Amino acid sequence: MRVIAIASGKGGTGKSTLALNLGISLSQVGKKVLIIDADFAMANLGVMLGIERAPISLHNVLMDEVTINDAFYDGPSGIKYVPAGLSIERIKRMNYDRLRDAIKLVKDFDFVLVDCAPGLEKDAVAGILSASEMIIIMVPEPSSLADGLKVKSFAEINNIKIDGIVTNFVTRDKSEIKKQDLETLMNAKVVAELPYDIEVRRAAGEQKPVILKSPDSAFSHALLDLTAFLSGVQIAKTQVKVKKGLLQNLIYTLTHLFGK
Numbered sequence: 001m002r003v004i005a006i007a008s009g010k011g012g013t014g015k016s017t018l019a020l021n022l023g024i025s026l027s028q029v030g031k032k033v034l035i036i037d038a039d040f041a042m043a044n045l046g047v048m049l050g051i052e053r054a055p056i057s058l059h060n061v062l063m064d065e066v067t068i069n070d071a072f073y074d075g076p077s078g079i080k081y082v083p084a085g086l087s088i089e090r091i092k093r094m095n096y097d098r099l100r101d102a103i104k105l106v107k108d109f110d111f112v113l114v115d116c117a118p119g120l121e122k123d124a125v126a127g128i129l130s131a132s133e134m135i136i137i138m139v140p141e142p143s144s145l146a147d148g149l150k151v152k153s154f155a156e157i158n159n160i161k162i163d164g165i166v167t168n169f170v171t172r173d174k175s176e177i178k179k180q181d182l183e184t185l186m187n188a189k190v191v192a193e194l195p196y197d198i199e200v201r202r203a204a205g206e207q208k209p210v211i212l213k214s215p216d217s218a219f220s221h222a223l224l225d226l227t228a229f230l231s232g233v234q235i236a237k238t239q240v241k242v243k244k245g246l247l248q249n250l251i252y253t254l255t256h257l258f259g260k
C-alpha cells in the first residue's frame, strides 16, 4: 500500500482536484484507492463530489470516537474516501497527530492519497507525516518556488520520498518557469504538466470530477501521464476532441504531443 501526500506550498494550486481525479484514474486502471481529505479546515472533497453532509468524518477519527475504517464513503468509479468534516468548533480541539496512527489501520488498498492542507502549519504537517511518499503540486511561476522548496525539504528531512512535481494551470506562457528549469531549481522530476483547462471549472461547477465528465479534455489526458507513472499501467489516450474556440486546448495538446 502506497500512502502518497498531495502537498503544496500555497493554497489553490489544485491539490483536491488532483487527488480526486488521480484517485479515480488509478481506480480505472484497476487499483484500489482511498482518498483522505486531510485539509481539515476546508473539507473540499465532499463538496467536489456533491456530498457535503457526512455524519462521520475524519474529525471523529481524530477525536478518537471511531476508527478510520468507520469513516469510509463510496466515491465514483469504486474509490473510497474519508471526508474532513465541517465542524469549525471541532477543528480547534482535534489532535492532528492521530492521523498517522489512524492510517496504519487502513488495509487492502493499493493507493492512499492524502489531500493535504497547504504550507507547513500543523494541519499540513499532520497530513504530510502520515504519508511515506509525496507529490508536490505547484503553479510554475517564480512566486511558488520558495514555498515549494520548503515543503520538499520538510519531506526529505522526514524521509518521505518525493515521487515528483506536478505543475498545474500550465498555459505555456513565456512568464512560466519551463519544465527543465523547474526540475533544476527544485532538484526533482516534473512527472506531469496539467494545463489550465476550463473543463476543470465546468466540471467543478457541476460537482463532477473532470476525468469522468470530460475524459477527453486536455487536463484529463495530461493526468493519465501521472496515472501511468504511478501505476505502471500504460493507458491509451483517445482522440482529444477540441471544441471550436478553445484554442488554448489545441495549442496545449499540440505542444504536448510534439513538443517533447
Ligand SMILES: Nc1ncnc2c1ncn2[C@@H]1O[C@H](COP(=O)(O)OP(=O)(O)O)[C@@H](O)[C@H]1O
Residues within 6 Å of the ligand: 008, 010, 011, 012, 013, 014, 015, 016, 017, 018, 044, 168, 169, 170, 194, 195, 196, 197, 198, 200, 201, 204, 219
Ligand atoms: N488545471 C486547472 N484548470 C482550471 N481550473 C483548475 C485547474 N486545477 C484546479 N482548478 C480550479 O482551481 C480551484 C482550486 O483548485 P483546488 O483543487 O480546490 O485547489 P487546492 O485543493 O490546492 O486548494 C478550483 O476551483 C478548481 O476547480
Ligand SMILES: [Mg+2]
Residues within 6 Å of the ligand: 015, 016, 017, 039, 042, 044, 115
Ligand atoms: Mg483542497
